[in-house]
Amino acid sequence: MLPTAYEFHWDTGHIVFLGIFYTVLVVVTTTVIIASLRARRDMRKRREADIAWHESFAELATERRHCRHEFDGTFDAKVCGHEFACGNCEQHRALAASSGGGDVAKKGAAPSAPAAPPSARLYHRGHTWVEPRPDGTFDVGVDDLLRACVGNPDRVTVPGVGTRLVVGTPAAGLQRGHVQAHIAAPIAGTVVAVGDYEGGRLYRVKPDDGMARIDQLLRETEARVWMTRELELLQARLARADEVPTLADGGELVPDLMGAYPDADWASILADLCLEP
Amino acid sequence: MDRHLIQRGLDRTSLPRFLLWLLPWLLLGAWGGISATQLFRDGLYHTNMDNRFAFGLWIILDLAIIALGAGAFFLGFMTYLMRRHEFKQVLNTAVIVGFTCYSGAIVTLAIDVGQPIRAWFAFWHANVHSMLTEVTFCITCYLIVLLIEYIPIVLKNRRLRTVPGATVLEFNLHKLMVVFAGVGAFLSFFHQGSLGGMFGVLNGRPFAYREGVGIWPTTFFLFIWSAISAGPSFIMLITMIVQALTRKQLVDTFVLSRLGRLSGIILSTYIVAKMADTIVWIMVTLPGQGFDAAEFYRSEIFGAWVLFLELTVFGLLPATILLNRRRVESTRWLVVGGFLTCFGVAFNRFVFTLQTLSVPTMSFDRFMIYWPSQQEWGVLAGVVAYGVILYSLSFRYLNLFPRERELQTTTGGN
Numbered sequence: 032m033l034p035t036a037y038e039f040h041w042d043t044g045h046i047v048f049l050g051i052f053y054t055v056l057v058v059v060t061t062t063v064i065i066a067s068l069r070a071r072r073d074m075r076k077r078r079e080a081d082i083a084w085h086e087s088f089a090e091l092a093t094e095r096r097h098c099r100h101e102f103d104g105t106f107d108a109k110v111c112g113h114e115f116a117c118g119n120c121e122q123h124r125a126l127a128a129s130s131g132g133g134d135v136a137k138k139g140a141a142p143s144a145p146a147a148p149p150s151a152r153l154y155h156r157g158h159t160w161v162e163p164r165p166d167g168t169f170d171v172g173v174d175d176l177l178r179a180c181v182g183n184p185d186r187v188t189v190p191g192v193g194t195r196l197v198v199g200t201p202a203a204g205l206q207r208g209h210v211q212a213h214i215a216a217p218i219a220g221t222v223v224a225v226g227d228y229e230g231g232r233l234y235r236v237k238p239d240d241g242m243a244r245i246d247q248l249l250r251e252t253e254a255r256v257w258m259t260r261e262l263e264l265l266q267a268r269l270a271r272a273d274e275v276p277t278l279a280d281g282g283e284l285v286p287d288l289m290g291a292y293p294d295a296d297w298a299s300i301l302a303d304l305c306l307e308p
Numbered sequence: 309m310d311r312h313l314i315q316r317g318l319d320r321t322s323l324p325r326f327l328l329w330l331l332p333w334l335l336l337g338a339w340g341g342i343s344a345t346q347l348f349r350d351g352l353y354h355t356n357m358d359n360r361f362a363f364g365l366w367i368i369l370d371l372a373i374i375a376l377g378a379g380a381f382f383l384g385f386m387t388y389l390m391r392r393h394e395f396k397q398v399l400n401t402a403v404i405v406g407f408t409c410y411s412g413a414i415v416t417l418a419i420d421v422g423q424p425i426r427a428w429f430a431f432w433h434a435n436v437h438s439m440l441t442e443v444t445f446c447i448t449c450y451l452i453v454l455l456i457e458y459i460p461i462v463l464k465n466r467r468l469r470t471v472p473g474a475t476v477l478e479f480n481l482h483k484l485m486v487v488f489a490g491v492g493a494f495l496s497f498f499h500q501g502s503l504g505g506m507f508g509v510l511n512g513r514p515f516a517y518r519e520g521v522g523i524w525p526t527t528f529f530l531f532i533w534s535a536i537s538a539g540p541s542f543i544m545l546i547t548m549i550v551q552a553l554t555r556k557q558l559v560d561t562f563v564l565s566r567l568g569r570l571s572g573i574i575l576s577t578y579i580v581a582k583m584a585d586t587i588v589w590i591m592v593t594l595p596g597q598g599f600d601a602a603e604f605y606r607s608e609i610f611g612a613w614v615l616f617l618e619l620t621v622f623g624l625l626p627a628t629i630l631l632n633r634r635r636v637e638s639t640r641w642l643v644v645g646g647f648l649t650c651f652g653v654a655f656n657r658f659v660f661t662l663q664t665l666s667v668p669t670m671s672f673d674r675f676m677i678y679w680p681s682q683q684e685w686g687v688l689a690g691v692v693a694y695g696v697i698l699y700s701l702s703f704r705y706l707n708l709f710p711r712e713r714e715l716q717t718t719t720g721g722n
Contacts, residue, residue, distance in 0.1 A: 079472035
């Protein structure tokens with residue numbers, strides 16, 4: 032084992048065998064140390080939320096990871112591989128450049144989203160909307176589908192003023208009975224005001240450094256197609272719970288689905304809608 | 309009661325039913341525990357091993373489960389180094405099966421050696437000319453690697469992932485998993501080989517002795533080869549058994565077919581090499597030592613049927629089944645092919661361990677047989693129970709099959 036043990040001899044057998052053994056131990060130990068150091072560095076840089084979203088995204092069902100350009104008809108079928116951060120996607124940048132658009136709002140200005148008016152709502156796949164305001168802040172609320180699912184919540188939880196939010200991590204909550212929807216932050220920044228859930232409005236956020244990254248958000252034209260698909264998925268889930276086809280003709284959304292389908296697995300349905308891991 | 313520990317979207321049985329499932333395995337585990345206690349307290353006289361049968365049931369168990377656990381390193385190698393990403397669907401289960409097999413083997417070895425308090429002697433006073441020293445070093449290192457590979461799976465537990473540091477550590481460990489996959493493949497290659505080499509160098513045991521390349525007898529390579537052929541089949545079988553027990557689809561069907569076919573391809577090459585090795589052994593090696601192969605197959609227990617079974621029923625037959633593209637699409641044929649492959653590798657280890665020691669090698673020698681004692685069976689039962697319990701707990705509380713949730717949504721669950 033070591034030259035100090037009396038069986039040890041400086042011969043080829045000992046040097047080769049123990050040399051390989053120690054090399055393996057060094058490789059394994061070094062790799063673990065590197066992983067631990069990187070973990071410590073990530074913790075210091077407060078990347079926990081980003082990493083959590085990265086992990087959650089990888090576990091999302093394929094049907095919830097469709098590329099936004101499927102919704103605008105550019106692709107027939109494409110799964111997002113960039114965690115909805117379209118700014119990191121070369122294809123998206125090329126498409127946005129060819130249509131003359133951009134995704135990063137300038138300081139103090141409304142975001143420039145092509146083919147949509149500046150005041151238009153933008154949508155996050157976690158069923159929230161973002162509404163830009165003239166002062167550079169953004170209102171955040173729950174979209175109609177999630178509101179229809181929850182109906183009248185018993186409790187609405189919103190982040191306190193001053194809370195820093197990271198995209199994709201739980202920021203607010205809707206509770207009805209024992210079921211809770213953990214609503215992911217659609218946009219990064221600091222909370223500057225809280226809403227009253229009127230029209231689904233939850234809170235107001237001010238982007239860090241005045242720069243709002245909105246590339247992960249869908250424009251209204253894309254959101255319309257996405258919402259239709261989400262509704263279809265929901266119909267399929269509810270049909271399974273009820274064992275009869277529901278809204279097969281695309282009928283109207285009732286305002287309180289939890290009340291209408293009390294036996295459905297709402298904890299799971301809401302978690303899926305909110306992109307929970 | 310324990311819903312908060314179970315991954316969201318995964319349908320698991322109720323806690324009382326789960327505990328009921330664990331009960332018989334816990335009883336078997338208790339039998340193993342009592343047997344181990346007796347052996348540690350009183351010594352190996354509780355076993356039916358003796359100077360002739362220094363290797364018994366436990367070594368057969370060790371060799372078999374280490375070969376069956378080869379799926380962990382081989383699928384890690386295929387996924388991370390060969391970039392066959394479809395095997396990611398069963399990689400977690402392969403890691404846990406591998407960890408269970410290797411840790412079970414080490415516990416059994418510790419009981420077999422009988423003096424765990426002096427286990428460190430094997431490392432400190434290492435005999436570098438012994439195949440078993442290499443096996444000891446490699447298995448210990450590989451168990452550490454498997455433990456490191458297991459940690460990220462555990463850290464993804466629903467409760468643990470709410471701890472921010474746990475997710476960050478899991479993420480960073482996972483990014484470096486390719487290193488562990490490489491180290492695992494390196495270590496496994498050598499210890500699987502050395503287990504075979506250990507028999508091949510037994511010059512005084514002509515049934516096992518083989519010639520080879522350099523210091524490595526042919527059994528060194530054949531053991532690696534057979535383990536690699538059985539590993540994917542074992543993971544495939546485990547997945548199919550879990551699917552049948554839980555009545556859920558856990559992986560895409562094509563993944564099971566590919567595991568089966570992978571096994572079939574390797575098994576077919578192995579069986580050709582095994583036949584060539586057997587012919588050389590019969591025609592060259594044994595006559596060179598003054599023996600006739602027929603002498604080893606004249607006993608009532610180990611007749612020529614042993615060789616026939618090993619080469620045909622557990623070799624050619626499963627290879628033919630698993631090589632056929634149409635057959636690997638069928639669950640029934642996959643089960644038959646996979647079972648014969650896995651049983652075949654265990655049978656090979658049984659023959660190498662027991663027949664080697666049973667057959668006479670001297671003119672005054674006679675054929676002998678050994679039957680394990682109750683305590684030896686108890687340890688075997690305990691190791692099997694430990695494996696089932698660990699796997700059951702992992703299946704319940706960890707996300708072993710990443711596609712399970714999505715497949716439940718698309719297939720409607722059960």
